[in-house]
Amino acid sequence: MATAIELLDAGGTAGLTMRGLADRLGSGVMSLYWHVDNKEKVFDLALDAVLAYREPPQHVEAHDWRKDIVHLLEDWRASMLRHPWSAPLLPSRALGPNILGRLELMSRTLSKAGVADADLNVAIWSLWNYVMGATITRASFDRSEDDMAAAQQRLTGLVAPTIERSRLLLDNDWDGVFRNGLDFLLDGFVPRGAAVTR
Amino acid sequence: MATAIELLDAGGTAGLTMRGLADRLGSGVMSLYWHVDNKEKVFDLALDAVLAYREPPQHVEAHDWRKDIVHLLEDWRASMLRHPWSAPLLPSRALGPNILGRLELMSRTLSKAGVADADLNVAIWSLWNYVMGATITRASFDRSEDDMAAAQQRLTGLVAPTIERSRLLLDNDWDGVFRNGLDFLLDGFVPRGAAVTR
DNA sequence: CATCCTATGGTACAATGTACGAGTCAAGTG
Protein backbone atom coordinates (compact mmCIF):
# COMPACT_ATOMS: atom_id res chain seq x y z
CA MET A 1 0.00 0.00 0.00
CA ALA A 2 2.77 2.40 0.91
CA THR A 3 4.57 1.91 -2.37
CA ALA A 4 1.29 2.14 -4.26
CA ILE A 5 0.77 5.54 -2.69
CA GLU A 6 4.31 6.51 -3.61
CA LEU A 7 3.63 5.68 -7.23
CA LEU A 8 0.37 7.59 -7.19
CA ASP A 9 2.01 10.62 -5.64
CA ALA A 10 4.71 10.53 -8.25
CA GLY A 11 2.65 9.99 -11.36
CA GLY A 12 -1.01 10.53 -10.54
CA THR A 13 -3.69 8.02 -11.36
CA ALA A 14 -1.88 7.04 -14.53
CA GLY A 15 1.34 6.48 -12.59
CA LEU A 16 0.05 3.37 -10.94
CA THR A 17 0.30 0.23 -13.02
CA MET A 18 0.28 -3.29 -11.75
CA ARG A 19 3.59 -3.95 -13.46
CA GLY A 20 5.11 -0.83 -12.01
CA LEU A 21 3.92 -1.73 -8.57
CA ALA A 22 5.25 -5.26 -8.85
CA ASP A 23 8.62 -4.03 -10.05
CA ARG A 24 8.96 -1.64 -7.15
CA LEU A 25 8.10 -4.44 -4.80
CA GLY A 26 10.53 -6.82 -6.46
CA SER A 27 7.79 -9.31 -7.08
CA GLY A 28 6.03 -10.80 -10.06
CA VAL A 29 3.00 -9.00 -11.40
CA MET A 30 0.59 -11.80 -10.83
CA SER A 31 1.59 -12.20 -7.23
CA LEU A 32 -0.25 -8.99 -6.52
CA TYR A 33 -3.46 -10.64 -7.52
CA TRP A 34 -3.28 -13.04 -4.68
CA HIS A 35 -3.56 -10.17 -2.23
CA VAL A 36 -5.91 -8.01 -4.21
CA ASP A 37 -8.84 -8.68 -6.51
CA ASN A 38 -8.45 -5.85 -8.98
CA LYS A 39 -6.54 -2.75 -9.69
CA GLU A 40 -9.73 -1.09 -8.52
CA LYS A 41 -9.24 -2.54 -5.08
CA VAL A 42 -5.76 -1.05 -4.98
CA PHE A 43 -7.29 2.35 -5.56
CA ASP A 44 -9.87 1.78 -2.85
CA LEU A 45 -7.22 0.77 -0.36
CA ALA A 46 -4.81 3.55 -1.23
CA LEU A 47 -7.61 6.06 -1.00
CA ASP A 48 -8.73 4.96 2.39
CA ALA A 49 -5.16 4.79 3.65
CA VAL A 50 -4.64 8.41 2.70
CA LEU A 51 -7.76 9.44 4.57
CA ALA A 52 -6.68 8.01 7.89
CA TYR A 53 -7.34 10.47 10.66
CA ARG A 54 -5.17 10.91 13.69
CA GLU A 55 -7.41 12.32 16.36
CA PRO A 56 -5.98 15.66 17.50
CA PRO A 57 -4.31 16.10 20.90
CA GLN A 58 -7.69 15.96 22.59
CA HIS A 59 -8.06 19.16 24.53
CA VAL A 60 -11.07 17.42 25.91
CA GLU A 61 -12.77 20.27 27.67
CA ALA A 62 -13.04 22.15 24.44
CA HIS A 63 -15.13 25.19 24.06
CA ASP A 64 -15.38 26.32 20.51
CA TRP A 65 -17.20 23.71 18.46
CA ARG A 66 -17.14 25.91 15.45
CA LYS A 67 -13.38 25.89 15.53
CA ASP A 68 -13.44 22.12 15.83
CA ILE A 69 -15.52 21.75 12.72
CA VAL A 70 -13.30 24.05 10.75
CA HIS A 71 -10.26 22.13 11.88
CA LEU A 72 -11.90 18.88 10.94
CA LEU A 73 -12.70 20.03 7.44
CA GLU A 74 -9.39 21.74 6.83
CA ASP A 75 -7.52 18.66 7.94
CA TRP A 76 -9.60 16.56 5.59
CA ARG A 77 -8.89 18.90 2.74
CA ALA A 78 -5.18 19.03 3.58
CA SER A 79 -4.97 15.24 3.67
CA MET A 80 -6.36 15.04 0.18
CA LEU A 81 -4.18 17.81 -1.16
CA ARG A 82 -1.10 16.01 0.09
CA HIS A 83 -2.05 13.33 -2.41
CA PRO A 84 -3.64 15.19 -5.28
CA TRP A 85 -4.94 12.06 -6.98
CA SER A 86 -7.12 11.22 -4.01
CA ALA A 87 -9.80 13.90 -4.12
CA PRO A 88 -11.05 13.22 -7.65
CA LEU A 89 -11.16 9.54 -6.79
CA LEU A 90 -13.18 9.76 -3.61
CA PRO A 91 -16.68 10.37 -4.94
CA SER A 92 -16.56 7.52 -7.39
CA ARG A 93 -15.15 4.85 -5.10
CA ALA A 94 -16.60 2.82 -2.30
CA LEU A 95 -16.49 4.53 1.07
CA GLY A 96 -13.79 3.01 3.23
CA PRO A 97 -13.73 2.89 7.00
CA ASN A 98 -11.56 5.96 7.37
CA ILE A 99 -13.81 8.26 5.43
CA LEU A 100 -16.79 6.83 7.23
CA GLY A 101 -15.02 7.55 10.50
CA ARG A 102 -14.51 11.13 9.46
CA LEU A 103 -18.17 11.44 8.57
CA GLU A 104 -19.13 10.06 11.94
CA LEU A 105 -16.86 12.49 13.72
CA MET A 106 -18.26 15.31 11.64
CA SER A 107 -21.76 14.29 12.50
CA ARG A 108 -21.05 14.16 16.21
CA THR A 109 -19.27 17.48 16.21
CA LEU A 110 -22.02 19.22 14.30
CA SER A 111 -24.52 17.77 16.67
CA LYS A 112 -22.65 19.11 19.66
CA ALA A 113 -22.36 22.44 17.91
CA GLY A 114 -26.11 22.69 18.02
CA VAL A 115 -27.32 21.38 14.68
CA ALA A 116 -30.70 19.73 15.11
CA ASP A 117 -30.95 16.06 14.23
CA ALA A 118 -33.39 16.86 11.46
CA ASP A 119 -30.87 19.16 9.76
CA LEU A 120 -27.87 16.96 10.30
CA ASN A 121 -27.84 15.08 7.02
CA VAL A 122 -28.37 18.20 5.01
CA ALA A 123 -25.55 19.95 6.81
CA ILE A 124 -23.14 17.06 6.39
CA TRP A 125 -23.81 16.64 2.70
CA SER A 126 -23.61 20.33 2.02
CA LEU A 127 -20.27 20.53 3.73
CA TRP A 128 -19.13 17.40 1.92
CA ASN A 129 -20.13 18.97 -1.37
CA TYR A 130 -18.28 22.14 -0.65
CA VAL A 131 -15.11 20.50 0.60
CA MET A 132 -15.01 18.01 -2.24
CA GLY A 133 -15.63 20.64 -4.87
CA ALA A 134 -12.96 22.93 -3.50
CA THR A 135 -10.43 20.15 -3.12
CA ILE A 136 -11.00 18.47 -6.44
CA THR A 137 -10.79 21.80 -8.19
CA ARG A 138 -7.67 22.80 -6.36
CA ALA A 139 -5.99 19.46 -6.87
CA SER A 140 -6.72 19.44 -10.58
CA PHE A 141 -6.01 23.04 -11.42
CA ASP A 142 -2.80 22.76 -9.56
CA ARG A 143 -1.33 20.64 -12.28
CA SER A 144 -2.53 22.81 -15.07
CA GLU A 145 -1.75 26.38 -14.20
CA ASP A 146 -0.67 26.78 -17.78
CA ASP A 147 -4.19 25.92 -18.82
CA MET A 148 -5.52 28.64 -16.61
CA ALA A 149 -3.21 31.19 -18.08
CA ALA A 150 -4.10 29.98 -21.56
CA ALA A 151 -7.80 30.25 -20.78
CA GLN A 152 -7.33 33.73 -19.37
CA GLN A 153 -5.66 34.63 -22.64
CA ARG A 154 -8.46 33.09 -24.66
CA LEU A 155 -10.91 35.33 -22.85
CA THR A 156 -9.76 38.23 -24.93
CA GLY A 157 -11.25 36.54 -27.95
CA LEU A 158 -14.61 35.99 -26.31
CA VAL A 159 -17.03 38.48 -24.95
CA ALA A 160 -16.16 38.12 -21.32
CA PRO A 161 -15.13 41.50 -20.08
CA THR A 162 -16.10 40.99 -16.46
CA ILE A 163 -14.07 37.94 -15.60
CA GLU A 164 -11.29 39.14 -17.80
CA ARG A 165 -11.03 42.33 -15.83
CA SER A 166 -11.22 40.60 -12.46
CA ARG A 167 -8.56 38.15 -13.57
CA LEU A 168 -10.73 35.40 -12.18
CA LEU A 169 -8.65 32.61 -13.64
CA LEU A 170 -5.42 33.92 -12.25
CA ASP A 171 -6.72 34.37 -8.75
CA ASN A 172 -5.04 31.72 -6.69
CA ASP A 173 -5.84 32.46 -3.10
CA TRP A 174 -7.29 28.99 -2.80
CA ASP A 175 -7.09 28.77 0.95
CA GLY A 176 -8.73 32.14 1.46
CA VAL A 177 -11.58 31.29 -0.87
CA PHE A 178 -12.07 27.96 0.82
CA ARG A 179 -12.23 29.47 4.24
CA ASN A 180 -14.51 32.28 3.21
CA GLY A 181 -17.20 30.15 1.59
CA LEU A 182 -16.94 27.65 4.41
CA ASP A 183 -17.66 30.37 6.93
CA PHE A 184 -20.81 31.36 5.12
CA LEU A 185 -21.99 27.79 4.95
CA LEU A 186 -21.36 27.29 8.64
CA ASP A 187 -23.11 30.54 9.45
CA GLY A 188 -26.15 28.99 7.84
CA PHE A 189 -26.03 25.70 9.65
CA VAL A 190 -24.52 26.74 12.96
CA PRO A 191 -25.41 30.35 13.67
CA ARG A 192 -22.52 31.91 15.53
CA GLY A 193 -22.97 31.89 19.27
CA ALA A 194 -25.69 29.32 19.09
CA ALA A 195 -23.43 26.47 20.18
CA VAL A 196 -24.94 24.27 22.81
CA THR A 197 -22.68 22.72 25.41
CA ARG A 198 -24.02 19.47 26.66
CA MET B 1 -19.21 15.11 -31.42
CA ALA B 2 -22.85 14.10 -31.13
CA THR B 3 -22.04 10.42 -31.43
CA ALA B 4 -19.14 10.79 -29.03
CA ILE B 5 -21.59 12.17 -26.48
CA GLU B 6 -23.96 9.30 -27.19
CA LEU B 7 -21.22 6.82 -26.43
CA LEU B 8 -20.27 8.65 -23.26
CA ASP B 9 -23.87 8.79 -22.10
CA ALA B 10 -24.24 5.10 -22.73
CA GLY B 11 -21.04 3.83 -21.18
CA GLY B 12 -19.44 6.57 -19.16
CA THR B 13 -15.85 7.60 -19.59
CA ALA B 14 -14.83 4.04 -20.35
CA GLY B 15 -17.53 3.75 -22.97
CA LEU B 16 -15.73 6.04 -25.36
CA THR B 17 -13.01 4.37 -27.38
CA MET B 18 -11.60 5.59 -30.63
CA ARG B 19 -12.47 2.29 -32.28
CA GLY B 20 -16.00 2.42 -30.97
CA LEU B 21 -16.43 5.98 -32.15
CA ALA B 22 -15.07 5.16 -35.58
CA ASP B 23 -17.34 2.14 -35.90
CA ARG B 24 -20.39 4.17 -35.02
CA LEU B 25 -19.39 6.73 -37.60
CA GLY B 26 -18.72 4.09 -40.22
CA SER B 27 -15.19 5.31 -40.67
CA GLY B 28 -11.72 3.99 -40.09
CA VAL B 29 -10.15 4.58 -36.72
CA MET B 30 -7.28 6.63 -37.95
CA SER B 31 -9.50 8.97 -39.86
CA LEU B 32 -10.54 10.46 -36.57
CA TYR B 33 -7.01 11.62 -36.00
CA TRP B 34 -7.14 13.95 -38.89
CA HIS B 35 -9.87 15.96 -37.18
CA VAL B 36 -8.65 15.60 -33.64
CA ASP B 37 -5.23 15.48 -32.03
CA ASN B 38 -5.90 13.09 -29.20
CA LYS B 39 -8.58 11.23 -27.42
CA GLU B 40 -8.10 13.97 -24.84
CA LYS B 41 -9.32 16.54 -27.30
CA VAL B 42 -12.44 14.50 -27.87
CA PHE B 43 -13.14 14.75 -24.17
CA ASP B 44 -12.53 18.48 -24.17
CA LEU B 45 -14.88 19.02 -27.07
CA ALA B 46 -17.60 16.74 -25.75
CA LEU B 47 -17.40 18.42 -22.38
CA ASP B 48 -17.76 21.89 -23.74
CA ALA B 49 -20.55 20.83 -26.06
CA VAL B 50 -22.51 19.55 -23.10
CA LEU B 51 -22.08 22.82 -21.27
CA ALA B 52 -23.62 24.97 -23.96
CA TYR B 53 -26.03 27.46 -22.49
CA ARG B 54 -29.22 28.62 -24.10
CA GLU B 55 -29.96 31.99 -22.64
CA PRO B 56 -33.37 31.84 -20.98
CA PRO B 57 -36.42 33.57 -22.47
CA GLN B 58 -35.05 36.93 -21.45
CA HIS B 59 -37.64 38.57 -19.28
CA VAL B 60 -35.40 41.54 -19.57
CA GLU B 61 -36.84 43.76 -16.93
CA ALA B 62 -36.15 41.17 -14.30
CA HIS B 63 -36.41 41.93 -10.68
CA ASP B 64 -35.10 39.14 -8.53
CA TRP B 65 -31.38 38.72 -9.10
CA ARG B 66 -31.21 36.09 -6.45
CA LYS B 67 -33.62 33.97 -8.39
CA ASP B 68 -31.53 34.48 -11.52
CA ILE B 69 -28.43 33.20 -9.83
CA VAL B 70 -30.19 30.16 -8.49
CA HIS B 71 -31.59 29.44 -11.92
CA LEU B 72 -28.16 29.83 -13.45
CA LEU B 73 -26.56 27.38 -11.06
CA GLU B 74 -29.36 24.86 -11.15
CA ASP B 75 -29.30 24.85 -14.92
CA TRP B 76 -25.57 24.30 -14.86
CA ARG B 77 -25.96 21.41 -12.47
CA ALA B 78 -28.83 19.95 -14.50
CA SER B 79 -26.79 20.13 -17.68
CA MET B 80 -24.03 18.12 -16.11
CA LEU B 81 -26.36 15.59 -14.54
CA ARG B 82 -27.91 14.94 -17.92
CA HIS B 83 -24.46 13.60 -18.87
CA PRO B 84 -23.10 12.09 -15.68
CA TRP B 85 -19.60 11.66 -17.05
CA SER B 86 -19.21 15.39 -17.53
CA ALA B 87 -19.01 16.70 -14.00
CA PRO B 88 -16.04 14.62 -12.84
CA LEU B 89 -14.25 15.60 -16.02
CA LEU B 90 -14.69 19.33 -15.80
CA PRO B 91 -12.15 20.26 -13.14
CA SER B 92 -9.34 18.37 -14.77
CA ARG B 93 -9.84 19.57 -18.32
CA ALA B 94 -9.14 22.80 -20.10
CA LEU B 95 -11.89 25.38 -19.79
CA GLY B 96 -13.81 25.64 -23.02
CA PRO B 97 -15.68 28.68 -24.29
CA ASN B 98 -19.05 27.52 -23.02
CA ILE B 99 -17.98 27.13 -19.44
CA LEU B 100 -16.13 30.42 -19.62
CA GLY B 101 -19.33 31.98 -20.92
CA ARG B 102 -21.20 30.63 -17.96
CA LEU B 103 -18.62 32.03 -15.60
CA GLU B 104 -18.90 35.40 -17.25
CA LEU B 105 -22.67 35.36 -16.96
CA MET B 106 -22.36 34.35 -13.35
CA SER B 107 -19.98 37.14 -12.69
CA ARG B 108 -22.23 39.73 -14.25
CA THR B 109 -25.30 38.48 -12.45
CA LEU B 110 -23.60 38.44 -9.08
CA SER B 111 -22.36 41.91 -9.72
CA LYS B 112 -25.85 43.15 -10.47
CA ALA B 113 -27.09 41.39 -7.39
CA GLY B 114 -24.89 43.63 -5.33
CA VAL B 115 -21.69 41.72 -4.77
CA ALA B 116 -18.78 44.12 -4.54
CA ASP B 117 -16.04 43.77 -7.12
CA ALA B 118 -13.55 42.90 -4.42
CA ASP B 119 -15.65 39.93 -3.32
CA LEU B 120 -16.53 38.73 -6.78
CA ASN B 121 -13.80 36.20 -7.32
CA VAL B 122 -14.28 34.66 -3.92
CA ALA B 123 -18.00 34.37 -4.47
CA ILE B 124 -17.64 32.81 -7.89
CA TRP B 125 -15.12 30.24 -6.80
CA SER B 126 -17.06 29.34 -3.69
CA LEU B 127 -20.17 28.76 -5.73
CA TRP B 128 -18.14 26.82 -8.29
CA ASN B 129 -16.76 24.64 -5.54
CA TYR B 130 -20.17 23.96 -4.11
CA VAL B 131 -21.85 23.22 -7.41
CA MET B 132 -19.03 21.02 -8.61
CA GLY B 133 -18.86 19.08 -5.36
CA ALA B 134 -22.58 18.51 -5.29
CA THR B 135 -22.76 17.50 -8.92
CA ILE B 136 -19.76 15.24 -8.99
CA THR B 137 -20.96 13.50 -5.87
CA ARG B 138 -24.44 13.09 -7.19
CA ALA B 139 -23.31 11.92 -10.58
CA SER B 140 -20.96 9.34 -9.12
CA PHE B 141 -23.10 8.01 -6.31
CA ASP B 142 -25.93 7.67 -8.71
CA ARG B 143 -24.30 4.75 -10.36
CA SER B 144 -23.33 3.03 -7.17
CA GLU B 145 -26.36 3.08 -4.92
CA ASP B 146 -25.47 -0.47 -4.06
CA ASP B 147 -22.19 0.79 -2.67
CA MET B 148 -24.03 3.20 -0.46
CA ALA B 149 -26.27 0.50 0.89
CA ALA B 150 -23.25 -1.72 1.40
CA ALA B 151 -21.45 1.04 3.24
CA GLN B 152 -24.48 1.70 5.40
CA GLN B 153 -24.42 -1.99 6.26
CA ARG B 154 -20.73 -1.92 7.03
CA LEU B 155 -21.36 0.84 9.53
CA THR B 156 -22.75 -1.70 11.92
CA GLY B 157 -19.29 -3.17 12.22
CA LEU B 158 -17.67 0.17 12.98
CA VAL B 159 -18.26 2.53 15.81
CA ALA B 160 -20.41 5.02 13.98
CA PRO B 161 -23.67 5.19 15.83
CA THR B 162 -24.57 8.72 14.80
CA ILE B 163 -24.52 8.43 11.06
CA GLU B 164 -25.88 4.94 11.30
CA ARG B 165 -28.90 6.20 13.14
CA SER B 166 -29.47 9.13 10.84
CA ARG B 167 -29.19 6.81 7.83
CA LEU B 168 -26.90 9.39 6.29
CA LEU B 169 -25.86 7.17 3.43
CA LEU B 170 -29.40 6.32 2.45
CA ASP B 171 -30.59 9.88 2.42
CA ASN B 172 -31.13 10.74 -1.19
CA ASP B 173 -32.88 14.07 -1.28
CA TRP B 174 -30.06 15.38 -3.44
CA ASP B 175 -31.95 18.31 -4.85
CA GLY B 176 -33.14 19.47 -1.47
CA VAL B 177 -29.66 19.31 -0.02
CA PHE B 178 -28.24 21.18 -2.95
CA ARG B 179 -30.76 23.95 -2.70
CA ASN B 180 -30.41 24.26 1.05
CA GLY B 181 -26.65 24.65 1.15
CA LEU B 182 -26.78 26.93 -1.83
CA ASP B 183 -29.18 29.24 -0.05
CA PHE B 184 -26.84 29.54 2.90
CA LEU B 185 -23.90 30.33 0.64
CA LEU B 186 -25.88 32.97 -1.17
CA ASP B 187 -27.06 34.47 2.08
CA GLY B 188 -23.43 35.03 2.85
CA PHE B 189 -22.48 36.63 -0.43
CA VAL B 190 -25.71 38.35 -1.33
CA PRO B 191 -27.59 39.22 1.83
CA ARG B 192 -31.30 38.98 1.10
CA GLY B 193 -32.90 42.26 0.21
CA ALA B 194 -29.55 43.86 -0.48
CA ALA B 195 -29.88 43.65 -4.24
CA VAL B 196 -28.94 46.76 -6.06
CA THR B 197 -30.77 47.70 -9.23
CA ARG B 198 -28.63 49.67 -11.57
C1' DC C 1 5.10 -39.97 2.56
C1' DA C 2 0.70 -37.70 1.00
C1' DT C 3 -2.30 -33.80 1.17
C1' DC C 4 -3.54 -29.24 1.53
C1' DC C 5 -3.10 -24.30 2.15
C1' DT C 6 -0.60 -20.13 1.28
C1' DA C 7 1.81 -17.75 -1.90
C1' DT C 8 4.56 -16.78 -6.16
C1' DG C 9 5.07 -15.73 -10.87
C1' DG C 10 5.62 -16.94 -16.14
C1' DT C 11 3.00 -17.04 -20.32
C1' DA C 12 -0.59 -15.52 -23.07
C1' DC C 13 -4.42 -12.77 -24.66
C1' DA C 14 -7.54 -9.11 -25.63
C1' DA C 15 -8.24 -4.22 -25.61
C1' DT C 16 -6.52 0.18 -26.07
C1' DG C 17 -4.22 4.76 -28.06
C1' DT C 18 -1.76 6.13 -31.75
C1' DA C 19 2.72 6.55 -35.10
C1' DC C 20 3.60 5.77 -39.84
C1' DG C 21 2.82 5.86 -44.31
C1' DA C 22 0.18 4.70 -48.37
C1' DG C 23 -3.99 5.70 -50.66
C1' DT C 24 -8.18 8.61 -52.85
C1' DC C 25 -10.22 12.45 -54.88
C1' DA C 26 -11.18 17.12 -56.20
C1' DA C 27 -9.54 21.73 -57.25
C1' DG C 28 -6.37 24.42 -59.06
C1' DT C 29 -2.24 25.54 -62.33
C1' DG C 30 0.95 25.12 -66.28
Added chain:
DNA sequence: CACTTGACTCGTACATTGTACCATAGGATG
Protein backbone atom coordinates in the same frame (compact mmCIF):
# COMPACT_ATOMS: atom_id res chain seq x y z
C1' DC D 1 -4.17 17.71 -71.06
C1' DA D 2 -0.62 16.48 -67.32
C1' DC D 3 0.73 18.06 -62.90
C1' DT D 4 0.77 19.32 -58.37
C1' DT D 5 -1.24 20.34 -54.10
C1' DG D 6 -4.02 19.86 -50.15
C1' DA D 7 -7.86 17.82 -47.71
C1' DC D 8 -9.12 13.60 -46.09
C1' DT D 9 -9.34 8.33 -45.33
C1' DC D 10 -7.61 4.16 -43.46
C1' DG D 11 -4.80 -0.49 -42.97
C1' DT D 12 -0.99 -2.15 -40.54
C1' DA D 13 1.85 -2.37 -36.69
C1' DC D 14 3.40 -1.67 -32.05
C1' DA D 15 3.78 -0.71 -27.21
C1' DT D 16 1.25 -0.69 -22.96
C1' DT D 17 -2.19 -2.06 -20.16
C1' DG D 18 -5.23 -5.43 -16.89
C1' DT D 19 -5.74 -9.97 -15.89
C1' DA D 20 -7.15 -15.30 -16.83
C1' DC D 21 -4.96 -19.55 -16.55
C1' DC D 22 -1.82 -22.64 -14.85
C1' DA D 23 2.48 -24.56 -13.00
C1' DT D 24 5.27 -24.29 -9.09
C1' DA D 25 7.27 -24.17 -4.35
C1' DG D 26 7.38 -24.51 0.66
C1' DG D 27 5.51 -25.37 5.02
C1' DA D 28 2.02 -27.48 8.06
C1' DT D 29 -0.75 -31.39 9.05
C1' DG D 30 -2.37 -36.12 8.59
